[in-house]
Amino acid sequence: MPELPEVEIVRQQLLQVLPGKEIVACHVLTPRIVRQPEVAAFEKRIVGSRFGEIWRRGKYLLFQLGKWELVTHLRMEGRFGLFDARAPLDGYTHLLFTLNGGSQLRYRDVRKFGTMDLLEAGQAASAPFLAGLGPDALDLSYEDFATRFQRPRQVKALLLDQHVLAGVGNIYADEALWRARVHPSCPADRLSEPERRSLYEGLQETLHEAIACGGSTVRSFVDMLGHAGQFQLHCHVYGRQGEPCERCKTPIVKAKIAGRGTSFCPQCQRLRTSVKIAGPYEGRLSP
Numbered sequence: 102m103p104e105l106p107e108v109e110i111v112r113q114q115l116l117q118v119l120p121g122k123e124i125v126a127c128h129v130l131t132p133r134i135v136r137q138p139e140v141a142a143f144e145k146r147i148v149g150s151r152f153g154e155i156w157r158r159g160k161y162l163l164f165q166l167g168k169w170e171l172v173t174h175l176r177m178e179g180r181f182g183l184f185d186a187r188a189p190l191d192g193y194t195h196l197l198f199t200l201n202g203g204s205q206l207r208y209r210d211v212r213k214f215g216t217m218d219l220l221e222a223g224q225a226a227s228a229p230f231l232a233g234l235g236p237d238a239l240d241l242s243y244e245d246f247a248t249r250f251q252r253p254r255q256v257k258a259l260l261l262d263q264h265v266l267a268g269v270g271n272i273y274a275d276e277a278l279w280r281a282r283v284h285p286s287c288p289a290d291r292l293s294e295p296e297r298r299s300l301y302e303g304l305q306e307t308l309h310e311a312i313a314c315g316g317s318t319v320r321s322f323v324d325m326l327g328h329a330g331q332f333q334l335h336c337h338v339y340g341r342q343g344e345p346c347e348r349c350k351t352p353i354v355k356a357k358i359a360g361r362g363t364s365f366c367p368q369c370q371r372l373r374t375s376v377k378i379a380g381p382y383e384g385r386l387s388p
């Protein structure tokens with residue numbers, strides 16, 4: 102699934118081609134992608150709008166379109182591409198935005214899990230599906246992060262919880278924890294202040310490095326130009342179970358933590374014995 106870095110790359114690429122372009126026609130080929138308003142109203146309202154700013158909130162993309170805001174979530178496989186309007190369509194194309202000048206923004210999605218919501222400008226922030234989101238992980242001060250990471254919940258679970266902070270998925274959570282030398286099961290309220298700061302910095306470094314690498318391509322992500330991301334080749338723990346840790350040479354292990362496959366170094370990321378974890382991993386993770 103595209104996470105924050107991949108969505109940010111798509112945003113940056115769309116920003117290079119869309120602002121100032123006017124939508125002269127809109128065709129929804131797969132109605133289920135459009136959540137609101139009804140398809141006929143969606144197609145009608147959006148025509149005549151001109152693309153302005155493009156924002157990102159977690160894994161959501163928000164397009165400023167005159168008096169409207171288009172909010173999209175790419176889910177598993179959604180992609181935008183800019184085509185010549187006369188180019189042949191493939192079976193995975195679900196929305197067409199014909200632009201002035203003869204180009205066409207197409208939304209393609211093999212799995213059809215992506216969503217589009219067309220809202221009145223200024224309404225997006227209070228839309229129920231966005232209002233519950235935590236602050237964007239890249240747009241978060243250390244003070245805010247530290248306040249949110251004071252709860253008696255596993256740090257890995259908090260990192261993945263989109264209500265706590267938005268945009269972080271499995272790869273980036275594991276990489277940030279390794280950088281910070283924090284065990285993924287450690288309750289956040291038991292982190293020392295230096296550990297909490299290391300985790301914040303590890304997360305920021307991980308996300309910035311992933312964006313610089315063009316994101317991660319684990320299953321299918323490609324950017325608008327069809328380029329796969331390279332960050333998966335730079336991971337320290339994700340996808341490296343059994344390989345030696347780059348710091349201490351201990352083999353990386355993988356366990357199910359916070360409901361997700363979690364890779365970490367059992368030596369550098371030790372669970373302090375004073376931290377008691379209930380559940381099936383008690384004892385096993387603290388050699």
Ligand SMILES: [Zn+2]
Pocket residue numbers: 346347348349350351366367368369370
């Ligand atoms: Zn290690």
